[in-house]
Amino acid sequence: MRPGVLALQGDFAEHRRALEACGTDPIEVRTAADLEHVDALIIPGGESTTMLKLVDRYELREPLVKHIEAGLPVFGTCAGAIVLASKASDGEPPLGVLDVAVRRNAYGRQRESFEAEIDVTGVGIVPAVFIRAPVFEDPGEGVEVLATWAGRPVAVRSGRLLAIAFHPELAGTLAMHRFFLEEMA
Amino acid sequence: MVEHGTDRIKRGLAEMLKGGVIMDVTSAEQARIAEEAGAVAVMALERVPADIRREGGVARMADPNRIVEIVEAVTIPVMAKCRIGHFAEAQVLQALGVDFIDESEVLTPADERYHVDKWAFTVPFVCGATELGEALRRIGEGAAMIRSKGEAGTGNVVEAVRHLRAIGDGIRRLQVAPVEELMSEAKELGAPYELVREVAAAGKLPVVLFCAGGLATPADASLVMQLGAEGVFVGSGIFKSEDPALRARAIVEATTYFKDPEVLAKVSRGLGEPMRGLDLRDIPVEERLAPRGW
Numbered sequence: 001m002r003p004g005v006l007a008l009q010g011d012f013a014e015h016r017r018a019l020e021a022c023g024t025d026p027i028e029v030r031t032a033a034d035l036e037h038v039d040a041l042i043i044p045g046g047e048s049t050t051m052l053k054l055v056d057r058y059e060l061r062e063p064l065v066k067h068i069e070a071g072l073p074v075f076g077t078c079a080g081a082i083v084l085a086s087k088a089s090d091g092e093p094p095l096g097v098l099d100v101a102v103r104r105n106a107y108g109r110q111r112e113s114f115e116a117e118i119d120v121t122g123v124g125i126v127p128a129v130f131i132r133a134p135v136f137e138d139p140g141e142g143v144e145v146l147a148t149w150a151g152r153p154v155a156v157r158s159g160r161l162l163a164i165a166f167h168p169e170l171a172g173t174l175a176m177h178r179f180f181l182e183e184m185a
Numbered sequence: 186m187v188e189h190g191t192d193r194i195k196r197g198l199a200e201m202l203k204g205g206v207i208m209d210v211t212s213a214e215q216a217r218i219a220e221e222a223g224a225v226a227v228m229a230l231e232r233v234p235a236d237i238r239r240e241g242g243v244a245r246m247a248d249p250n251r252i253v254e255i256v257e258a259v260t261i262p263v264m265a266k267c268r269i270g271h272f273a274e275a276q277v278l279q280a281l282g283v284d285f286i287d288e289s290e291v292l293t294p295a296d297e298r299y300h301v302d303k304w305a306f307t308v309p310f311v312c313g314a315t316e317l318g319e320a321l322r323r324i325g326e327g328a329a330m331i332r333s334k335g336e337a338g339t340g341n342v343v344e345a346v347r348h349l350r351a352i353g354d355g356i357r358r359l360q361v362a363p364v365e366e367l368m369s370e371a372k373e374l375g376a377p378y379e380l381v382r383e384v385a386a387a388g389k390l391p392v393v394l395f396c397a398g399g400l401a402t403p404a405d406a407s408l409v410m411q412l413g414a415e416g417v418f419v420g421s422g423i424f425k426s427e428d429p430a431l432r433a434r435a436i437v438e439a440t441t442y443f444k445d446p447e448v449l450a451k452v453s454r455g456l457g458e459p460m461r462g463l464d465l466r467d468i469p470v471e472e473r474l475a476p477r478g479w
Contacts, residue, residue: 008441009225011200030442046201047225049260054223054441079201091260104260110198110284111307115188131197132262132284170197 001185004029004038008054010046010079014169018177032063040073040185043080045131045167048104051079052092061095068097073160073185075177081163082134098161099140106135106152106165118166120147120155123179128154128166135165160184190307195329198262198285198309199393202226202330202416206406206437207395209233209420211251213258219423222433226262226285228418229255234291234338235421235460238472244292246274252281264311269478270296272305279308285330286310290477291337291420298479303327313397315348315475317355318374321384324392325377331390333414334475335398338421340462342405344475345398349412352394359385398475401426401459403439403452410443427457 003019005012007028019026019042026042029035043051055061068074074097076084084098091104107113110132118128123146136153139145147155147164154165162184168176188194205225210216216227231247232240246267256263262284267274269288274295278286288301290313300323303310309329314320320331333352335345355374359381362370371381383391396409397418406417417440419433426432435452442448465473 007204009204011197011203013203014200046203047205047261049220050205050223050225050437053221054437057223057438058441109256109282110262110309111189111279111282113189113194113198115191115194116186129193129197131194131201167197170193170200 001039001181002027002037003040003042003181003185004034005042005044006080008058009051010044011167011169012044015042015044015077018169018174021174022177022181024181031058032060035063035067038072040181041075042180043074043076043083045078045080045169048079048082048088049091051083052094055083055095065095065097068095068161071160073180074162075180075184076161076163077167077169078131078133078165081136081165084161084163085136086140098143098156098158098163100143100153100156100158100163101137102134103137104134105132107133115171116149118147118149118154120176122146122183123175126168126173126175127171128168129170130166133165136163157184192329195309196392199311199330202262203393204441205416206433206440207264207416207418208423208433209418210255210424213254215424215429216255216258218430219433220259220261222430223437224261224433225416226264227255227259228264228266228287228420229283230266233421233424234474235340235425236338237291238338246271246278246292249277249281252278252283256282266292267301268292269294270299270301272301275301275306275310279306284308288312288328290334290474294477300326300478303329311395313475313478314352316351317384318376319478320352320390321374321376321380324380324390328392330393330395332395332397332418334478335396335400336465336468337398337474339399339465339468340401340422340425340460341399341465342401342408343399343465345396345400345409346412348398348475349396349409349414352390353413356384356388356390360388400436401462403435403449406436406439407443407449410440416440422460425460432456432459
């Protein structure tokens with residue numbers, strides 16, 4: 001099983017390191033051709049507006065949607081979660097492959113960013129870093145909410161797609177990556 | 186338990202900006218052009234460095250009205266500059282909701298001896314450095330991101346290259362030094378011993394390193410990324426050029442695909458005139474910005 005990390009922008013190197021620590025040999029995905037070589041994909045944290053513009057500019061939207069609809073397991077963190085969603089509160093339109101809406105910068109600006117411990121169904125309690133984080137809204141049928149913070153969904157799963165509003169790759173935990181690799185990929 | 190303003194959160198925001206371009210803007214309209222071009226953040230300014238250099242006088246923090254107008258215009262993070270050592274300007278910027286503060290040598294220094302105590306703030310700081318010791322002193326003071334200083338406002342990348350190479354050389358030197366030499370290295374660098382040990386072990390700075398100062402073309406961006414920068418700041422180089430939107434976009438693409446000469450060749454074509462540059466030899470030593478900071 002070879003996972004990939006979408007490497008257009010953001011903290012893809014941290015995800016790569018986490019995947020290596022889980023005993024896999026990940027590749028960085030920058031083109032549609034790279035997508036052909038991966039069995040699972042992580043879309044990292046970064047700036048979602050920028051990442052979605054780059055997805056369109058480098059003609060990756062269609063290939064990504066095609067692979068995801070054909071069953072490619074994908075794990076999106078923060079900006080990566082926004083990329084998967086069906087719609088966003090403002091800015092660039094996401095891929096629309098996961099039936100949930102997102103509110104960008106839901107907690108406010110950087111000074112409101114925070115760390116907390118989150119109880120994730122199927123994983124347990126994990127340390128979570130929220131940076132200018134989004135929250136999920138209106139999860140559709142078949143979308144399971146795995147974790148909430150202050151009453152709002154921050155981790156969701158549907159089929160082989162996992163989306164979380166926080167950054168396990170910055171928190172020194174491999175629990176979320178292991179969950180994705182073992183349970184979904 | 187909920188914690189704000191931790192190291193992880195401050196350094197984490199810089200991690201999110203990696204592989205991206207941060208652009209200087211002086212209005213909401215320019216901020217929207219930068220966001221549309223694919224910038225990962227904007228730096229809200231009253232004047233770009235080329236104009237500061239030309240007009241002279243004391244350069245201060247931008248007008249809060251200008252900053253708020255830019256904050257409201259875009260969804261990407263907004264940075265703003267305070268003067269070196271001017272912690273009250275930094276307090277104002279944090280209160281305005283700025284996401285990242287640049288304690289910058291481009292503005293006129295407010296303190297000739299001390300920098301801001303950046304641990305005292307909830308928002309992260311980026312600081313300039315010309316070599317490893319300076320970078321580690323700023324990190325020791327709480328900086329969550331380091332950038333080269335370059336010689337801002339010149340459109341001349343030579344100083345930024347010098348700084349990046351000096352930081353890289355300093356790191357490589359520590360990596361091969363036996364552990365008993367590290368205390369003397371710390372003394373010579375003027376840097377905290379614990380950070381020197383950390384760099385020697387990791388082979389990199391403990392925070393994200395960007396390049397800034399004098400970048401004007403897509404090839405400039407690729408050059409500094411290949412030299413080890415994790416992203417770039419472009420100041421006067423975009424909005425002082427003939428076609429800012431086109432150039433901004435080309436520099437973004439060159440930063441993503443910095444290792445791919447085919448992409449660079451494609452995006453470098455038909456961009457119009459770049460900003461007019463300055464040779465460093467034409468700038469009197471007392472007017473240079475990079476030596477500011479201590």
